[in-house]
Amino acid sequence: MKDVAARAGVGLKTVSRVVNGEPGVTPETERRVQEAIDALGFRRNDSARVLRKGRTASIGLVLEDLADPFYGPLSRAVEEVARAHGALLINGSSAEDPDREQELALALCARRVDGLVIIPAGDDHRYLEPEIRAGVATVFVDRPAGQIDADVVLSDNFGGARDGVAHLIAHGHRRIGFIGDMPRIHTAAERLRGYKAAMEDADITVADSWMSLGVTDPERVRRAAEEMLSGSTPVTAIFAGNNRVTVTVVRVLAEQQRPVALVGFDDIELADLLDPGVSVVAQDAAALGRTAADRLFRQLDGTLLGPERIELPTRLITRGSGELPPAG
Amino acid sequence: MKDVAARAGVGLKTVSRVVNGEPGVTPETERRVQEAIDALGFRRNDSARVLRKGRTASIGLVLEDLADPFYGPLSRAVEEVARAHGALLINGSSAEDPDREQELALALCARRVDGLVIIPAGDDHRYLEPEIRAGVATVFVDRPAGQIDADVVLSDNFGGARDGVAHLIAHGHRRIGFIGDMPRIHTAAERLRGYKAAMEDADITVADSWMSLGVTDPERVRRAAEEMLSGSTPVTAIFAGNNRVTVTVVRVLAEQQRPVALVGFDDIELADLLDPGVSVVAQDAAALGRTAADRLFRQLDGTLLGPERIELPTRLITRGSGELPPAG
DNA sequence: TAGGGCCTGGACAACGTTGTCATATGCAAG
């Protein structure tokens, strides 16, 4: 900028004015400055600007795994909102590791992001207290924050799972299996709770062998599914706790002789093309991201009162697999 | 930091030394400083640090659409490499709009990212010349840069398409349709070239009605597919130019009476569960991202000679749809 | 024509950090 000023024969501040489109510069002067800028290929250094102004016009997104198709639309929605507010998005993946989540969140704070959207991996977020006090807007998505009071945007995991299981029950099933992630993950716990509630509402006693918790890698999901399909009281339907589980269960069911009903949590691509189509309880990932980001910027505007918990509804999509009658 | 220094009763520079783990500080002093840091909840302001040091330890990623499942693994791979180099990833989507790509890339440069990984939307990247001269490492992925000489990492779109079409020919097809994106997109043009090459190699004259270019939204893809399947010389097989096209074509084929063979470019999830399984020419998105990011950091190390063009091989995955014999 | 107000332009400090250099302290060797 110094060079530009020298070349244009004007003061430093005048260049600054031109660069930022501030008023109070003669067209003639502006032209000279613009010329110098072009000639030197000058571009404002936002680091210095940030240092001076305090705000960085960037927000951080800590998610679990970008390669998970569920987070693509979410991340995209957050970016869209950020863009609408003229902010850039810095993101990183925690890989479901609480330490990495913390490291990442703090690194983003050190970069002085204006706000943070976090899909938590851990369950203790007190480490963020100093940052929040220092003015970093914070919104948790998909899972609630641990040990601190903060904005949270999540799907109605409990209600969605309950409805999904009730749907199976309505189609005549009573022996219904549940395969889900570790209950220490909030979403998994809520979905399990929804499963149990639906079963209880229908006065069905759940056998332990119908529930498989904490399995997540395909091989173990496969084994879990196969076990609950054999045994002495085999299930006639399965409720899959997340998209990865659903995909594996679909594979297992394709190999079965008799038809087994299936409802999955989270939508999966091409679910309608399979035979039968896979019925799912769908969450709106984009809406989650959009809502969270909106809320973040409203925190920054100061138009918000206190932390809130927002629950977005899920939607049951029937495609065939959830409407199969019990067999065997 | 000033406050920390005051509280610990030491100089500014000593605090800086402690924060950065530099040597030359008595354990006793270090303890006092550490104590003050904890008490005040101090965290280093990386903006100021960046301003002073010149390097930001962050790289930018400009991609087309995060919600496209192809870019999830790519983005994740880039992030992984960045993380290994202690860098953060800032990203944004161009939405296939050249102006937006430029705006985004320049915004990232203004933030003084150390390097840029770009999936180009436009075909003129001369706007980056000043930045590259100024030392911003730059790598293009998936599609080559326009009008400038820069590192490029892409899949062998030509070879992949040629092999895919040749595969159909090997299974007896001669009337093969091609549905692809606008040829102004490099990947689309290359794949079309591959299709034509394979047909020519087999001495097949391609009818204009077999090729549909520039269609991209599902409704038009559907119509294009239906047209080439009816007509006077209906095709017996279709080569789909990208994952979105493939999905739509699968839907259309499911409604057809007679079996139609299909090979798609890009893998799609659950392709193996469909009936028939969808044969595809798969690119390794993660490898693309990893290679590009590696190259970026090697540019920054200075261990690179000049711009290079790296082509990654594709892989034909046979699952059934591409092995159907011609019918009708 | 003189005085006042407006408009343009510039000097300077400050943001928070780090690199450079100088100073102080302690210890060993001469």
Place this chain on the structure above:
DNA sequence: CTTGCATATGACAACGTTGTCCAGGCCCTA
């Protein structure tokens, strides 16, 4: 006891920008 050296610490400038404040020139009015 002095000199020399190593080590610990701090003072200060600089990174590039913007906010504040002031100066000078112009026009308008009385």
